[in-house]
Amino acid sequence: MSLLEQARSTKSKAPRRVAVASDDTPLTERAWRALEEEIVTLRIPPGSVVSEAGLSARLGLGRTPVREALQRLANEGLVQILPRRGIIVTEIDVAAQLRLLEVRREIERLLARSAAKRGEAEQRRRFGTIADEMETAAKREDDVAFMRLDRAFNLLLLEAAANEFATAAMRVMNGLARRFWYVHYKQVADLPLTARLHAGVARAIAKGDADAAAKASDRLIDHIQDFSRKSIG
Secondary structure, three states, X not given: OOHHHXXXXXXXXXXXXXXXXOXXXXXXXXXXXXXXXXXXXXXXXXXXXXXXXXXXXXXXXXXXHHHHHHHHHHHOOOEEEEOOOEEEEOOOOHHHHXXXXXXXXXXXXXXXXXXXXXXXHHHHHHHHHHHHHHHHHHHOOOHHHHHHHHHHHHHHHHHHHOOHHHHHHHHHHHHHHHHHHHHXXXXXXXXXXHHHHHHHHHHHHHHOOHHHHHHHHHHHHHHHHHHHHHHHO
C-alpha cells in the first residue's frame, strides 16, 4: 500500500480513538507520530491542556511511550511540559514562524544538497514516490494525506542527508512549520502549488542533482515565506 493510500485509509475510518498503525514501529515512535499529527492538524488545538493518562487512552498505548513522545514534542516546540501544572499545547506565533524560516532556508538547502549527493538508491526511489503522491493528494484536496507525506518527506530528507547536526536543528522546526501551514493554507496558500514545489525538491534529490535540489529548496522556502507574510494580513 502506498503512503497516500495509507493516509487516505486512516482518514476515512475516522475512529473515536486515534488510529495508531499496528506495525513494527517502536511504540514511542507510534505515539509521537499520532500525537504530532493530532497537534499539527489542530485536533488538539493550541492552548489545550493535556495529560499523559488522557493521551494514553486516546491512543490506546501505555503511558511510557506517550511520556517519551511528549518529551520529543516538547523538544520540537509543540508542547510545553510544566511540572505540577500539566502539559500545554503551544500557541501559534507568526513572528516566530518568520524567524524560523530564516534559519530553515539555510539548513533545508544544505539538507537538500546533501541528500542529493549521499542518498542511496532506495532512498531516491522513495523520494520519487513521495513526489508523485504529494501531487495526487493535492489534486484530491486531501490536506491530511499531504501533511503525512510532508512528514515522510522531511524524515527521509534527514535520513538521506546524514548530517546529525542539521537533523537536530530541523527536528525543532518541522512540526511547527507544518502546523502553521495547516492553520492558514486554505485562506492564503495554494495546496497544488505547495505540493509541486515539494515534489520539485524530492525529484531533484531522486535524480542526484545537488544544485537543482538546492534551487528547488529555495523556491519552496520563497513560497512559504510569502505565504507566512500574507497570513499576517
